[in-house]
Amino acid sequence: MTPRQEILRHCDTLLQTAQFKDYAPNGLQVEGTETVGKIVTAVTASRAAIEHAAAHNAQMLLVHHGLFWKSEPLTVTGWKKQRIAKLLAHDINLAGYHLPLDAHPELGNNAQLAQRLGWTLEAQFGEQNLLNAGALPDSQSTLPALAAALEQVLGRAPTVVGCPNATRRRIVWCTGGAQGFFQAAIDAGADVYLTGEISEAQYHLANETGVAFVSAGHHATERYGIQALGAALAAHFGVECVFFDENNPA
Numbered sequence: 093m094t095p096r097q098e099i100l101r102h103c104d105t106l107l108q109t110a111q112f113k114d115y116a117p118n119g120l121q122v123e124g125t126e127t128v129g130k131i132v133t134a135v136t137a138s139r140a141a142i143e144h145a146a147a148h149n150a151q152m153l154l155v156h157h158g159l160f161w162k163s164e165p166l167t168v169t170g171w172k173k174q175r176i177a178k179l180l181a182h183d184i185n186l187a188g189y190h191l192p193l194d195a196h197p198e199l200g201n202n203a204q205l206a207q208r209l210g211w212t213l214e215a216q217f218g219e220q221n222l223l224n225a226g227a228l229p230d231s232q233s234t235l236p237a238l239a240a241a242l243e244q245v246l247g248r249a250p251t252v253v254g255c256p257n258a259t260r261r262r263i264v265w266c267t268g269g270a271q272g273f274f275q276a277a278i279d280a281g282a283d284v285y286l287t288g289e290i291s292e293a294q295y296h297l298a299n300e301t302g303v304a305f306v307s308a309g310h311h312a313t314e315r316y317g318i319q320a321l322g323a324a325l326a327a328h329f330g331v332e333c334v335f336f337d338e339n340n341p342a
């Protein structure tokens with residue numbers, strides 16, 4: 093068993109959490125046992141993830157999307173009460189790492205996605221270094237080929253807007269709900285911008301600028317950072333770490 097505080101301190105150092113301005117608390121969100129031998133990782137602290145952690149006698153649930161967001165009501169009622177009650181009943185520590193886990197150049201969602209797709213990560217830029225630029229391999233240089241590679245790796249077909257015949261080399265990406273960064277990607281000279289979600293406006297921007305827009309799934313693009321963090325903790329502390337996945341279509 094490892095003291096909880098050692099694990100949290102290690103995460104803070106690794107991910108440099110103090111450097112980020114976030115709209116969710118990074119680190120411990122709900123306190124459980126003092127020591128940890130088993131960690132369940134998940135994208136989101138959903139009720140299903142909490143129940144999984146409880147059923148597997150984990151002392152920590154480690155997630156990318158925690159329970160507390162600046163935009164949400166400050167009260168603990170309804171579904172939020174149920175999630176917190178379950179955590180407290182089983183003495184499970186809930187720890188969340190949001191933007192620091194998107195941006196980390198090796199363990200982060202952006203870096204891990206690139207690694208799985210074979211994209212070279214050439215530069216990080218923009219808002220808190222959340223945008224990434226790189227080169228597409230030749231085998232993904234058209235939109236249909238890129239879409240096929242994404243479907244194979246992520247297990248889900250992406251939504252793609254753009255001319256299928258054009259040759260594309262330069263990809264800019266940001267995992268999750270980062271459709272608002274499309275203009276920044278266009279300004280940075282992208283041939284393709286990829287993120288997890290699409291809104292109505294991006295369709296028109298893609299058609300009018302010629303820069304393709306790919307929405308590959310918020311959950312699907314953010315599955316890998318938390319697993320990499322879990323693996324790093326398992327290697328460093330010898331704690332057991334298992335990933336809980338959900339079939340989230342968004």
Ligand SMILES: [Zn+2]
Nearest residue numbers: 268269310314
């Ligand atoms: Zn996200």
